[in-house]
Amino acid sequence: MEFLRPGCWEEALAAKAEHPAAVPLAGGTDVMVEINLGHRRPGHLLDLGRIGELSEWEVGEREVRLGACVPYARIVGELGRELPALALASRAVASPQIRNRGGVGGNLGTASPAGDAHPALLAAGAEVEVESVRGARRIPIDEFYTGVKRNALRPDELIKRVHVVRATGPQQFSKVGTRNAMVIAVCSFGLALHPGSRTVRTGIGSAAPTPRRAAEAEAFLAGALAEAGLWESRRAVPPSVAKRFAALAAGACSPIDDVRGTAGHRRHAVGVMARRTFLWAWEAYRNGAEGAA
């Protein structure tokens, strides 16, 4: 094994081009587990810890440019206003020790269907900025997850940052697990109201081969809210609408039975979380909340 320690981004890209099978190492919360347990013996480890710009973020007019290695702890502490769903999801990651190390770039690189950041990114709207020596490109989050622990990265590419749309309405995140800390999601749900475009976006975690949106549920809700003029009146949503939204969200899942839960439980829980997160967010919208959840 070789330990590659690039001192800057250009060096990292060159190293990845030379060794496309090199495994990027950031917080280590996935990669080191696999190495410790003997599940993985990469020929090259590519340490990204020395590249300062990966640990920086910047708030733009429309989006937050979030460096791939900004740890969850900083997202929780510093970006709750701009990225409420992602901050809530980050808050639900594992433990303080893990949140001090892990970040969204690693979550995207691993692309586990159970990764906590994914539902929040899908709900907010995001693009993943990846780069290789051949050039940079931005992958829409909806096209990023391609299979169980698979993503749209090419072998010579590295994740540089994520461009997450700044919240213009309330957002929520919910996660089911057996306890409050140190839990891999049985399933999870992210939701964002986008009052400007009169849309609602969602993200389902750990209830399908990839993180995914509940497209039909989103379309139904947008239609129902528009039809009754609720975005303007900010009135309460009829229970039948919330119920239908929940059923469509549950229907968007393709879960499996595994050690953490059954498919049936996951489908049911996603419906419950969809209804709850929507009603929490709608309540906040009715009370005039703008960005913050």
Added chain:
Amino acid sequence: MMRVGFTVNGVRRTADGVWEGESLLYVLRERMGLPGSKNACEQGECGSCTVRLDGVPVCACLIAAGQAQDREVRTVEGLAEGGEPASVQRAFLDAGAVQCGFCTPGLLVAADELLERDTAPSDADIREALSGNLCRCTGYEKIMDAVRLAAARRREAV
């Protein structure tokens, strides 16, 4: 194999013949003679290997040794001063928060970090700060007592 060097508890140390996939925890325990940080789950679940990396609490089992190069590590061995237990260590003893003792080093490092930034933590703050540290003996109540006691003593000392 590679050479890795960093500061541990204020002293610059190096280790030779380090395997590239080796964890900081292994280097501390097996190469530097610092077995205080415990090796248990090796997957960041139990917190018994908690150390400070540039001041930040982390699981040493999830840090590749090479990632610690030229950085500052503090382990449980660095808590005591002049051969006397640190206040948080004294409080764990006085409150009966140590049973088998395996989780204790990680809890001490995490609790010490909490008290460093907050001398009047609420119970919820304490639970949150220690949520990455598992203890299978105490049921946590005595540990809560110990952190409250250490916090109270720190406030008195100021």
